[in-house]
Each structure stands twice: as C-alpha cells, then as structure tokens.
Amino acid sequence: MDTLNCPHCGAELPLSFRFAKLVVCPHCGSTIFLEDDAARLAGDQSALTELPSLVRLKVAFRYRNAAYLPVGHIRYRYAFGYWDEWWLLDDGGQGVWLSVDEGDYAFEHPLRLDAPPDFHALKINDELELDGREWRVTELDKARCEGFEGELPEIIRVGETFRYAHLSGIDGELMTLEYVGNGVQAYAGKWVDPFDVRIEA
Numbered sequence: 001m002d003t004l005n006c007p008h009c010g011a012e013l014p015l016s017f018r019f020a021k022l023v024v025c026p027h028c029g030s031t032i033f034l035e036d037d038a039a040r041l042a043g044d045q046s047a048l049t050e051l052p053s054l055v056r057l058k059v060a061f062r063y064r065n066a067a068y069l070p071v072g073h074i075r076y077r078y079a080f081g082y083w084d085e086w087w088l089l090d091d092g093g094q095g096v097w098l099s100v101d102e103g104d105y106a107f108e109h110p111l112r113l114d115a116p117p118d119f120h121a122l123k124i125n126d127e128l129e130l131d132g133r134e135w136r137v138t139e140l141d142k143a144r145c146e147g148f149e150g151e152l153p154e155i156i157r158v159g160e161t162f163r164y165a166h167l168s169g170i171d172g173e174l175m176t177l178e179y180v181g182n183g184v185q186a187y188a189g190k191w192v193d194p195f196d197v198r199i200e201a
C-alpha cells in the first residue's frame with residue numbers, strides 16, 4: 001500500500017488496514033477521512049482519555065487459537081457509563097469488532113438483515129425472530145461517540161448519537177441493532193471469555 005501523509009502536520013500515517021476510511025494522526029491528533037486514496041482533513045480532533053484496559057491499540061493479543069491486532073478504537077457513552085469498540089485485524093487481515101463493556105467482551109460482525117424491526121416497536125424482554133433465530137430484547141438505549149483513535153473502517157464524528165438495541169440469543173449469541181439516521185446496522189456476535197485473552201509481549 002502507498003504511504004499517505006497527514007494533511008495537517010505531514011507525518012506519515014501508519015496504515016495497517018487497507019480499507020480504512022478514517023485515521024487519527026498519531027503525531028498531531030487530527031482526524032483524517034480517507035477517500036479514493038486521498039487524505040482529507042476532517043477538521044476535528046479526537047482525544048481519548050486513557051483508561052485501564054486489557055486491550056490496547058497496536059498491541060497484539062491471542063484469543064484461543066487466533067491472533068488479533070487492535071488497529072482502531074471508538075468510545076461510546078450511554079446512560080450507565082461508557083463502552084469501547086475495538087476494530088481488530090485477524091491473521092488473515094480480516095476485520096472484526098470487539099466490544100468491551102466493563103468485564104463483558106464480545107466479538108461482533110456486521111450482518112445483513114432483510115427486515116430489521118423499528119426501534120420504537122421494541123420493548124425490553126420482547127421475543128422476536130431475526131436471521132432465522134429467536135432473540136430476546138435485553139437493552140434499549142442511546143449512545144454518543146466520545147472519541148476515537150487509530151484506523152477505522154467507517155466514518156464517524158465525535159458527538160454523533162444513535163439509538164441501539166441489544167438482543168440475546170439462545171447459545172450465548174448476541175445481536176446489536178444500531179439506528180443511525182434512517183438506516184439500521186446489525187451486528188451479530190458471541191461473548192468472549194476475557195481469561196482466554198493472551199497479550200503478546
């Protein structure tokens with residue numbers, strides 16, 4: 001991949017993800033949108049307060065038999081605190097999200113849903129069928145993007161808000177529905193046992 005330089009300070013952007021759409025310059029903190037191999041300054045800066053975390057940017061870890069490299073990080077605030085989303089690359093260079101809410105870890109992949117339910121039609125403990133499986137609604141809330149760092153596969157802005165629903169499946173599966181603007185993005189995932197996470201020295 002060709003190298004790109006920060007349009008603000010000129011530092012080389014250490015891109016490890018070919019499909020990154022956003023990168024935060026590690027030198028000056030500028031947010032840069034990547035479009036058609038061009039780097040465009042988004043005009044805002046993102047700074048995240050360092051909080052104790054098992055997962056850290058650019059520090060590889062193993063989970064069971066697979067290795068992951070965290071290349072991007074978004075922090076969201078919601079009614080009861082905050083949670084972190086880490087954008088990981090696996091051995092094959094494929095991306096996956098790791099959601100970390102206090103001690104709860106989950107891998108999540110984007111999922112196409114033909115007929116996602118309307119947010120306002122959902123109630124806590126509702127049972128519904130989605131993607132051919134049974135789910136129960138466990139959480140309905142609103143989130144706000146507090147900040148981000150590293151490389152991300154999507155464009156996001158600090159202060160952006162959206163509603164979301166968390167659903168639980170039968171075998172420890174989970175689903176997240178994010179209602180952004182008029183669209184719905186679904187993610188399906190599995191809980192991760194944090195005791196099986198091994199940080200690589």
Ligand SMILES: [Zn+2]
Nearest residue numbers: 006009025028
């Ligand atoms: Zn810069």
